[in-house]
Amino acid sequence: MSPDLIGMSLIILALFLALGMVIRLITPPFQKMFLPSSIIGGFLALLIGPQVLGKLLDTVVEEDSFLANGLISPSFMEVWSTLPALLINVIFAGLFLGKRIPNLKKIWRLAGPQITFGQTIAWGQYVIGILLALFVLNPYFGLPYMAGALIEIGFEGGHGTSAGLQETFTQLDFEEGTALGLGLATVGVFSGATIGMVLINYGIRKNKTQIIKKANTNENPDIETFKNADKRESGGELTVKSSIIEALSLHIAAIGLAILIGYGLLQALIGLEALTWGAWTDTYVMEYVPVFPLAMLGGVGIQLILDRIDGIKVIDRGLINRIQGLALDLLIISAIGSLSLTAIGNNLIPFLILAAAGIIWNVLAFLFIAPKILPDYWFERALGHFGQAIGMTATGLLLIKIADPDEKSPALDGFGYTQLFFEPILGGGLFTAASITLIAGFGPIPVLIFTGILFIFWISLGFFYYGKQQKTN
Numbered sequence: 001m002s003p004d005l006i007g008m009s010l011i012i013l014a015l016f017l018a019l020g021m022v023i024r025l026i027t028p029p030f031q032k033m034f035l036p037s038s039i040i041g042g043f044l045a046l047l048i049g050p051q052v053l054g055k056l057l058d059t060v061v062e063e064d065s066f067l068a069n070g071l072i073s074p075s076f077m078e079v080w081s082t083l084p085a086l087l088i089n090v091i092f093a094g095l096f097l098g099k100r101i102p103n104l105k106k107i108w109r110l111a112g113p114q115i116t117f118g119q120t121i122a123w124g125q126y127v128i129g130i131l132l133a134l135f136v137l138n139p140y141f142g143l144p145y146m147a148g149a150l151i152e153i154g155f156e157g158g159h160g161t162s163a164g165l166q167e168t169f170t171q172l173d174f175e176e177g178t179a180l181g182l183g184l185a186t187v188g189v190f191s192g193a194t195i196g197m198v199l200i201n202y203g204i205r206k207n208k209t210q211i212i213k214k215a216n217t218n219e220n221p222d223i224e225t226f227k228n229a230d231k232r233e234s235g236g237e238l239t240v241k242s243s244i245i246e247a248l249s250l251h252i253a254a255i256g257l258a259i260l261i262g263y264g265l266l267q268a269l270i271g272l273e274a275l276t277w278g279a280w281t282d283t284y285v286m287e288y289v290p291v292f293p294l295a296m297l298g299g300v301g302i303q304l305i306l307d308r309i310d311g312i313k314v315i316d317r318g319l320i321n322r323i324q325g326l327a328l329d330l331l332i333i334s335a336i337g338s339l340s341l342t343a344i345g346n347n348l349i350p351f352l353i354l355a356a357a358g359i360i361w362n363v364l365a366f367l368f369i370a371p372k373i374l375p376d377y378w379f380e381r382a383l384g385h386f387g388q389a390i391g392m393t394a395t396g397l398l399l400i401k402i403a404d405p406d407e408k409s410p411a412l413d414g415f416g417y418t419q420l421f422f423e424p425i426l427g428g429g430l431f432t433a434a435s436i437t438l439i440a441g442f443g444p445i446p447v448l449i450f451t452g453i454l455f456i457f458w459i460s461l462g463f464f465y466y467g468k469q470q471k472t473n
Contacts, residue, residue, distance in 0.1 A: 009079035012072070013333050016041035020333070038329040039189060042336025050074055051341045072337075080334035084163030085290070087334075090327040091160055093258035093295040095423060096303050097251075098317030110410060111417035113374045114381050116462040118418050120373070121365050121389040122426040123455035125152040126435070128361050130448040132353060141350045145444040146174050149435040151358040154184025155390050156427040160328060161185075163335035164292050165433065172440050179343035180351055182335055187355045192391025195363065196383065196399045203403070208379045211404045236318030251319045254302060261298030262291050269294075289437060293430045296423070362390045373462030377409040384415035388427065 020041025024030045030040060046052060054070035108115070126149065133148030154162055162181030169177035203209040238247040266289065273286045306315060344351055363386075370382035380403045387396030400411050425431050439447050 005075055006079055009076045010330075012076055013080070013330055013337075016045045016333050016337065017329055019044055035189070035193070036329070036332070038332040039186070039336065042333040042339075045072060045333060045337030046339055046341075048072060049337060050077065051339065077338045080338040081166070083334040084160070084331050085166055087327040087331040088160045088164030088290075088292045089259045089262070089295045090255055091324050091331070092292040093255045093262065093299045094320045094324045095296050095299060095419075097254055097258065097299045098315045098320045099303065100307055107417045107421070111414040111421075113462070113466045114385060114411075114414040114418045115421050116458055116466060117365075117370055117373050117382060118385045118388070118422050119426070119458040120369060120455065120462060121362060121385060122152060122156050122422070123451050123458060124361055124365065125155065125358060125389070126451035127448065127455050128357055129354065130439070130444050130451065132357060134444055134448070136353065137350050141347065143347065143350055144172075144174050144440070146172065146177060146436040146439045147180070147350065147354070148444055148448075149432075149439060150177065150181055150184060151354055151361075152426070152435070153432060154181040154354075155188045155358050155362070156388070157181070157185070157432050158188070158391070158427075159185045159332045159335050161427075161432060163331060164290055165436065168290055168433075168436060172436060174436070174440075176340070176343035176347060177436065179340040180347060180354070182339050183344045183351055184355055184358065186336065188358070188391045189395065191359055192387050192395040192399075195359070195390070196387055196395065197402075199363075199366065199383070199386070200399070200403055203379045209403060210377055211380060211408055234318060235322050236320075237316045239314050239316050239319075247316070247319060248323075251315065251323060254315055255299070255320070255323060258298035258302055259291065259295045261301060262293075262295030265294045265297065266291055289434050293424070293433045296429070300424075359390065362386055365389075369459065369462070372467050373459075375466050377404075377411055380404045380409045380411040381414060384411060385418070388415075 017038060018041075020037035020039070023040050023044070024035065024037050048070050049072040050069040052070070057070065129151040130145070130148035133143065133145045137143040137147050138145055153165065159182060162178060162185050165181065166178040169175055169181075200209070236247075240247055240250055266286070269286045269289075278286075303315070366382050366386045370386075371378050374381045380400065383399040383403050384396035387399040389396075396415060400415060404411050423429050435447070
């Protein structure tokens with residue numbers, strides 16, 4: 001890949017991001033579904049690229065024609081396909097940078113019920129997925145048992161995690177896993193927003209909501225963002241003088257350091273495995289684990305140090321959010337634009353089974369488990385975790401904002417604190433990243449037993465501890 005090709009590929013990605021924004025602004029249904037411009041732009045790139053338009057024109061144009069591969073060169077697709085595995089490191093390295101790590105006792109006191117509910121949904125996704133792999137996907141469709149992890153990877157992990165695991169899927173001879181994970185992530189984003197709105201209206205009609213009594217789903221604040229300049233939120237604060245170093249450069253350096261620490265940790269684990277359990281059992285899993293969950297730990301380590309010595313708050317959360325947002329936008333467009341529809345088409349029935357099972361589980365957990373676990377404001381609290389479990393964290397935040405616009409319930413604070421317990425392990429964390437490797441290395445049964453025990457632990461904690469609080473309050 002030449003530098004010119006890489007540079008032009010990034011420029012084309014930026015163009016599709018801008019086109020996605022324009023399409024969203026002129027398409028009210030997309031606004032009501034809260035579809036990010038990056039997803040719209042990614043689908044546009046997919047439609048006019050080799051996968052769709054290229055195949056449609058393949059029979060009517062010459063093989064060497066300009067339109068033989070659609071309107072996007074395959075060389076651009078080659079660059080795009082490598083970006084997600086790099087960009088996911090940026091996103092996870094910055095998850096906790098600029099956030100003061102609070103007292104764990106305080107977190108648990110406020111967010112304990114939501115932590116319990118979020119963990120229950122996530123481990124349940126593994127149990128259901130592995131059971132499907134054991135009894136349906138492998139014996140009837142020939143998919144490897146690793147497919148059992150795809151519900152959690154695609155729904156909880158989202159586009160970033162699915163794309164970030166591309167190299168791991170390839171190394172484990174399950175290349176179609178990336179496309180299936182990205183497909184599930186896309187289904188999750190669509191269904192998360194649409195089903196979420198249905199649930200909110202259901203909750204209002206059945207008097208299950210405690211904050212809002214009428215759904216206001218017709219607002220269109222997108223255009224207002226451009227009109228009301230005085231009401232715009234700050235993108236971040238400059239924490240150093242530009243004569244010393246640009247603040248943005250400093251924050252990028254912090255993220256780079258977190259990634260470097262994560263890479264060092266991974267290499268240390270690979271070396272440790274080679275000398276210990278790997279040599280003893282002849283089973284090696286660490287070499288297949290990606291860098292991004294360990295880059296997150298690198299970010300946590302940096303922030304813990306800064307919390308102790310940084311009296312001037314040199315890392316600003318707003319700027320970190322902007323860097324993460326850029327990385328996520330580019331990741332989503334490149335991942336969807338280079339998505340292999342052939343891989344999904346060849347496994348369409350298993351894909352639909354996984355998607356349906358994930359959606360049904362998440363809805364049932366929201367309707368029947370959340371009221372038994374969450375002691376107060378159960379509807380508002382559960383909405384965020386439903387949105388995250390089926391779509392992505394941003395979907396969960398949007399649903400909370402709709403159900404509790406003035407933050408009168410503990411839902412939003414609890415949801416935020418939950419991530420400190422959740423994201424290091426699930427939703428793209430250490431276990432999510434290692435799950436397909438563990439299934440490949442140890443088989444589905446041990447992983448099913450492990451995830452099943454954790455599922456039973458969390459749901460029991462919810463029913464018999466927080467459920468009792470609900471009855472006595």
